[in-house]
Amino acid sequence: MSIVVPEWRRAYDEVRRYSMALAEPLSAEDQGVQSMPDASPTKWHLAHTTWFFETIVLKPYLPGYRPFDERYAYLFNSYYEALGPRHARPQRGLLTRPSLEEVHAYRRHVDESMSTLMTRADPATRDAIEPLITLGLHHEQQHQELIVTDIVHALSCNPLMPAYRPEPSDGEAAPRLRSTRPGPIEWLDRAGGVVGIGHDGRGFAFDNEGPRHDYLLRPYSIAHRLVTCGDYAAFIADGGYARPELWLSDGWAAVQREGWTAPIYWVPGGEKSDQKSGGCGNWRVFGLSGLKMLDPDAPVSNLSFYEAAAYAEWTGARLPTEFEWEAAFDTPGIEQMTGHVWQWTRSAYEPYPGFRPLAGVAAEYNGKFMVGQQVLRGGSIATPPGHTRPTYRNFFPPAARWQFTGVRLVRDN
Amino acid sequence: MSIVVPEWRRAYDEVRRYSMALAEPLSAEDQGVQSMPDASPTKWHLAHTTWFFETIVLKPYLPGYRPFDERYAYLFNSYYEALGPRHARPQRGLLTRPSLEEVHAYRRHVDESMSTLMTRADPATRDAIEPLITLGLHHEQQHQELIVTDIVHALSCNPLMPAYRPEPSDGEAAPRLRSTRPGPIEWLDRAGGVVGIGHDGRGFAFDNEGPRHDYLLRPYSIAHRLVTCGDYAAFIADGGYARPELWLSDGWAAVQREGWTAPIYWVPGGEKSDQKSGGCGNWRVFGLSGLKMLDPDAPVSNLSFYEAAAYAEWTGARLPTEFEWEAAFDTPGIEQMTGHVWQWTRSAYEPYPGFRPLAGVAAEYNGKFMVGQQVLRGGSIATPPGHTRPTYRNFFPPAARWQFTGVRLVRDN
């Protein structure tokens, strides 16, 4: 999303409205639930993103701004140490108050104040707040993705397995996600050599995407499409979850400790496999629209890094580094690079050479998570339109399974 | 409560309505929250008590009864092993579906079917279901108390500390709870000797209240009133939570592990102690009506057995056995024996001589909890009217603090 001065209001309104639209299919009860410490209630996301604008824009820049409720600073801060103490993360699901209605009122209060500020700001203020608002909108978009992944996880914990929202009526969601060439992987050659990596500074990017720098690559080939559910079902059928030699040590420990035997949202069916399952056993897969028969051509999703790496090992290929992924973004013939699943890379999440965090409160935004996590590239069905970029670096711990995360393979040339 | 045939419908309707009335001050969001494994959401209580009638009365006795939703048997069973598998207790707060509205519809469905059954039952059926309905109503009353204690705990976890319901407008709740003689304890002598203990079988009682049997007591004296907040504040002020010699070993371990320094709902005030606190420091106490200034004459509540026992040790007196408590129920001059707080006894929860559990599903009702718990006697402000009796044996683990539990002292003569 490119936000230039005359588009402020439109961008702000669109992003803020989109959050509300995502929550729309959910009851107040649904919006309050937290199914694990890593996830948050929808209501909390709606309030936290609002708190962000209040804290970094309204309080410093709108003269006479009156906070909606001073106590919200405590309730809706997430991890910003510089912004004071916080409600404990695993207890977000206990906040039945403020009610959803009050959070809606909070959003309106802040939106109106933002509108006032954006209307009245003199040029100097405008220069000061424009990057903060831009950051706030991208921040809210990140939480939009979490709204979806977190509620899907919560609903998956309910034995009734309710759907977040009905399947699009035209039945086109799945086809749209499939590769146009779902057959055997085509290996697209990449020559290697010095490539430019990272964002060049034109338009918005997060601090962790820069500085742009040269990186030396060896020749490799990259798969033209993502790994599918059918591909992954074959790995399971071949005993993938019972063969320690395929797994990283920490991954195998997770398999044993957690009793993993399939991706988190795969549910074995009770009846005999039918025609439609295409040799994939009788798996059903839980997702945005509830529990559906596995689609062998759809990208496999909700894998941990450990599962992604074990799968790659099983194929004899490997996961790409984030540099290989980025350099291959525009490779002719490549498909599904964004909008399907985030793609695990072999790269740990580290600072680029010369990396300096943003100044001020945003300093805590990305840099402090640069250990113990793996980089993901691309973007998923839950990523808001316009949010991601080829240089975008998403990151999660290697055991995380509740994001829409999948695999693209590479191999050495 | 005595339920005879002509009063069936009235008793059933009253108890069922009372559950709904208790939930009335709470939003759907409030009714879904579970703040710890030992507590349950209001909505769950509403559904579970309904499931109980459906399972033990409607399914076996109403011909052609169609369950509201077959899946509810899994969701709303609590601990009845004989009645099949169950949703994990700590995950009750994740059930945003069925919605509160659906649970209300479930209650109506069962209530209407119960009405049909009670209207049409022939005498033989009537004889069969009367004790089951009576059990179901007392069961629901037990959950009515839990509805209150569980939501108070949940609200206490919210930094906003919202009230469950407004204080009665006439401000008479606290006075009603105070002793008429709140001064020094008057010690009422009891002669000892053989006393009859337990329920004699006339009218309803739980299986654990019988058989009635003789018990040999030594002479003792019992306090005319409960221990007050003022009494307990003096214990704290005297270093009660820092003196291991006053505590049972497990209690001291809990103090250190959990960092206890006061009862669970006591909040130290930020300002200087004022006149009104009567030497009690500046404590505020969270309860049904939110956070209030400590009332020195009100009974201290929400103590664990460990705290109750340490307090008693500090005074030089002791806790009563459940036999001493029961024998003293009608002692002239004694006050606050029921309707204020459940009173911890020194007695572990064990079977009475000759105890046999109820037959059928109710066999699991009481007997299987007879280890590791302490008996409480009396009844609290959250106990529904008519639910308790002098022979009533409540029980909780010694570390439990979220019930309305307090102390009455005795001493040897």
Place this chain on the structure above:
Amino acid sequence: MSIVVPEWRRAYDEVRRYSMALAEPLSAEDQGVQSMPDASPTKWHLAHTTWFFETIVLKPYLPGYRPFDERYAYLFNSYYEALGPRHARPQRGLLTRPSLEEVHAYRRHVDESMSTLMTRADPATRDAIEPLITLGLHHEQQHQELIVTDIVHALSCNPLMPAYRPEPSDGEAAPRLRSTRPGPIEWLDRAGGVVGIGHDGRGFAFDNEGPRHDYLLRPYSIAHRLVTCGDYAAFIADGGYARPELWLSDGWAAVQREGWTAPIYWVPGGEKSDQKSGGCGNWRVFGLSGLKMLDPDAPVSNLSFYEAAAYAEWTGARLPTEFEWEAAFDTPGIEQMTGHVWQWTRSAYEPYPGFRPLAGVAAEYNGKFMVGQQVLRGGSIATPPGHTRPTYRNFFPPAARWQFTGVRLVRDN
């Protein structure tokens, strides 16, 4: 053991020597190991019992006594809050220093000082220290039993399953432990009525055995012998560990959480059951002499209270109260009341009416454990000669399985 003045030295020497004899079959490595927080290394027991004499006798009563090492007070205090801070219990196995040799030197140092004190004490000192020394010796005897139970547990954790000591060469250990009438249980009638319970104060007893008081019993019958391994194997064969209706709720939770399927030291055999197992499957049982074929006539041992109670439920009989047990001690025809296994009772460990703890340091000895534990009566093969009495109250938490604990049944008349 009765210790009168002229026998001081002999009693002291005997008890102290017996501790060393128990440790004799063990290497220094063996004596340092701690297999779980509830158990302690042999070396620690040897030092702790020595510290007890140093602390309560030598320091206050032997003029000019020089502690062997001031730091041992920190290392070898167990739970005496009044005696200062302590090394954390679960870390006792980390104390490779002081070495076993140094602990031996510590014992010699204290024994020599005790000898000096006992020789020189004037009558007033003698009166003061006599009860302390007696307490210290009974205390050391308690730890002698723990030396055995703790090392057996530690050795059971070693896949090599080494024996603590060889079986007595004459093979008479097992026969000695069997009932003379190992056939069907004979039920010995007891009339009930008022019985005297507790120690009468003549000779040594622990504070928790008194005061002696009257207790009212109903008529009952008591089994002439202990439950055997053969009896218990039938319970297992009947699905005992898979039938929740037989278990207390906490017990069933332990079965599921810990995966219990048999007593802690029972090992299923790999081969077909042979003649010798007498229909008991092919169980082997780990014990003092290593892993042996199950003896169907030997008393079952190392049961938790939960297992004991479930077994009793399965038989239709029940566990005795501690009062029933004590009253039946001298019943004609009764066998195996002591010296075989401690016998779980249905009684929680509570103070007797009028109980007052010992004064001084010994105040912490028993009273502070009076919640959450069950009373055991009798005495085991590991109880030192002369240590126990009919009024002796042993106690452990209901889940404890590493003591030599078994079952005797009673039933109502």
Place this chain on the structure above:
Amino acid sequence: MSIVVPEWRRAYDEVRRYSMALAEPLSAEDQGVQSMPDASPTKWHLAHTTWFFETIVLKPYLPGYRPFDERYAYLFNSYYEALGPRHARPQRGLLTRPSLEEVHAYRRHVDESMSTLMTRADPATRDAIEPLITLGLHHEQQHQELIVTDIVHALSCNPLMPAYRPEPSDGEAAPRLRSTRPGPIEWLDRAGGVVGIGHDGRGFAFDNEGPRHDYLLRPYSIAHRLVTCGDYAAFIADGGYARPELWLSDGWAAVQREGWTAPIYWVPGGEKSDQKSGGCGNWRVFGLSGLKMLDPDAPVSNLSFYEAAAYAEWTGARLPTEFEWEAAFDTPGIEQMTGHVWQWTRSAYEPYPGFRPLAGVAAEYNGKFMVGQQVLRGGSIATPPGHTRPTYRNFFPPAARWQFTGVRLVRDN
């Protein structure tokens, strides 16, 4: 260490003897203790390294080899999934049997068989076993370092804080470890550009050190010396452990969860700071020779990656990548690159481009740990002579503190 054919026996004997020499100052009791799951008893290290030779060399290559004890395969396997099931890692401290003497006999048995094999091997066998023996010796050297770090940790858990071994009598250990220029850091410039990284295959190297490949570096400067205890004490004195903005998010969580306020082996002194402490407060530091006054010029050691990174952040410089470190190995004027402390790098432990694990059992050696760990470079005082190389990649999880791990700074040019 370069092992060529005629030197086999000498290399084998030297390495094997060195393990025994390391254990020599320790009693059998000391050698059995395990202070945490990540550490192992000395005795276990002695046996495990022996099992390695038995398993990968003797069993396949020495005809008629009779294992010392078949059960040792279960007891002394560490993490090799391909080599069968294993004794649980956290339970190694429970293995009081086999005794230390038996482990010594095991070593002799294997050493003698190895001697036989090395003497008699025909050229083909020689070619086959030479790389396996070389691997086994480097493997044993790795465990030699762990013998030292693990026992120091165990001894640090003992309140007596005993020394592993006396300080070298000439007092030269510390001076030898100090930089020759302990004053302000001198920043040595490095030009950047393409550098060769990794081992070139001449002589032994672990699989993770290759393949050698080109890497593109930016210009940077590297500190001529390690960070000292004095440097680090200033960080503490400046509130380093209380300032979240200096820490990675996971690091700050560790600080709070574990209560870190200084390096693991730093002990605050009770007395006033004296002259000798050079402004470093009154810290004492536990190490190989027990508790010593902090030496401000000695390299700081036993830091976690989190502490290393927070320290670097505080200085305004940063940690090197492993590529920067390797490229700077021979920089003129650089000191303390090996033999002092392992140096944390900013690089996560990942496969080099084109990495393929060793074949056979050694496949599990390094590759399967390539997630969630950070690379360390250099070598420590506990690294056996000749074991490390400039290309050597050590790795540990970021929270590990019991290794001899420190910091060298770099900064961008």
